[in-house]
Amino acid sequence: MTTMTFDNKCFEKLHKTEAWMYTNVSALAKIDFALSTTFVDEQIIHGFDVTPANSFIVLINGVFNEEASRLSDGIEINAAYELAGTIASRGDSFIPSFECDTVTITNNQEKTIHILQLVTGDCATAASGSVFIHAKEGESISVAETHVCLGDSGHLFMPLTEIMAEKNSNVTLVRAIRGSNTAYQLGQLHVCQLDSSEVQTHTITLASKVSRNEVSAYLDGEHIESNFDGMYMLGQDQQVDNHLRIEHNYPNCNSREFYKGILDGNAKSVFTGRIYVKEGATDTDAKQTNQNILLSDDANAIARPQLEIYNDEVACTHGATTGEIDEEAKLYLRSRGIPADAAEALLMYAFLNESLDHLADDGFRKTLTDELLSAMPGGDFIRTL
């Protein structure tokens, strides 16, 4: 049994800091969050178990649930792992952390490990959950996390994931934010990479009232490949804040941030992509892209590309587009007999599916596609194809 302490007063003035200036979570300071473990019906968990042949780890309100989980070699719960927490401590996130169970993943993991983190409770409940992925030299690990707040009590979930990718290793991480649209999900991902490692992360936001997805990466070697992708489909008063900082500390590394989404209703997206290139980190190639389609006059997209470069021999580019559905492409589809509303649905699906296309073709992707179609205008038409 874990004991949890948590001071929510830290949220009160967060939006007065530069890093949170577009995302106001001061309301969280006034809520008396419950910090309890609880029970989730087996059937609900089963519904999220979309890759039954793979390892499956369930955390409920940050507490490991042994009955519902399937562990395999290299997966440990609350192992005494001295690296855990060290990558996160290099950053300066304001998101508080409090005690919770930690899932540690090591060894070669050919099959994607699915981690389900649920937050539930009769009243507003706060929880954290921690994952540490450690790929040693030459190893390959693939992890998919589903973060779900259940019910409409306005839960607060603050998950923390750390990735340590040693020489020549390869880590793929997909994080999908699903569930309630009244929840706050404030997540942190911290990545450290050594020579010739490859890390790819996908952050997919399809739910929550407010999602803050912080990514900080430390490229501590040469010839590193880092890809950080994101996708979101939001409406009503939903907001997503993708906040990245990629630190190039050595020469000859490539990093890419590619975030895209569709905003309907009063939805808002904030993208901050900071690239820091240290003195001596020559031949850095860093790209950041944020593309938005706005379906309503009241939707809002804010893109903040930030470059902090301390040497001359770099190629750093950034691009942001915010617009409506491409009329030329729409005409092309209509000229093939597809009605206007269906053409729009097809183009929205194409725009977002480009992100999902990169994921392994398994039950996890299928579920995300399904979830996307539920969230997207015209999704029912796409289902018929």
Add this chain to the structure above:
Amino acid sequence: MTTPLLEIKNLHANVEGHDILKGVNLTVHLGEVHSIMGPNGSGKSTLACVLAGHEAYEVTEGEIYFMGQDLLELDADHRACAGIFLAFQYPVEIPGVSTKFFLKAAVNAMRKYRGEEELDAMDFLDLVEEKAASVKLNTDLLDRGVNEGFSGGEKKRAEIFQMAMLDPKLCVLDETDSGLDIDALRIVSDGVNKLRSSERGFVVITHYQRLLDHIVPDFVHVLIDGKIVKSGGKELALELEEKGYVAFENCDTGCCCG
């Protein structure tokens, strides 16, 4: 007298306030292949876009009838369902959905329009295999994003493949030969020729005579400054090649228009 497949009468159209078409007359019957030739900026592509229902082009005067039906009353998708197909000069790339996926939507939209049942997945894939083979299109390409990363030749072959899939009554080819090398030109032309029938008509828009060596037209029209200034048989294309468009620039509009 049978109803013409396409009847364009005194068509005037503008885009962004510029008058482009200034009184085009053209009649196409089933089974005929008409070629429209003209210099850059003469209005060839505008004519194609107006036929397809591109909303950026405004028709200010004149009429278009398609199988007796007032075409200008129809939206772009209804025109396609009625049987008009435009092979685009610059096909749009749509990453994220495959050609197969999008064509399934198109084929079924048309079948629904005609009151037919939707094709099941197997029949659809059989049709894809058959039609792709007719333009020597590698079906692997059809699992990629629509036109995504296709070479110039692949894009044009994919257009003709789509045309074969959708089985239109009137095919409008807008500079289908642009960007093609000789081999690709032959493959595309063969694909088009296989679709020639007494149940279909073609309007082939081109800049150069060389396409017409492969797709031999029944009629050739010279479009200059928004008007058809001369019409004739396939030999007119050769005359154009020899004399250039300059020779036709002061041609009286009354001369033998289609």
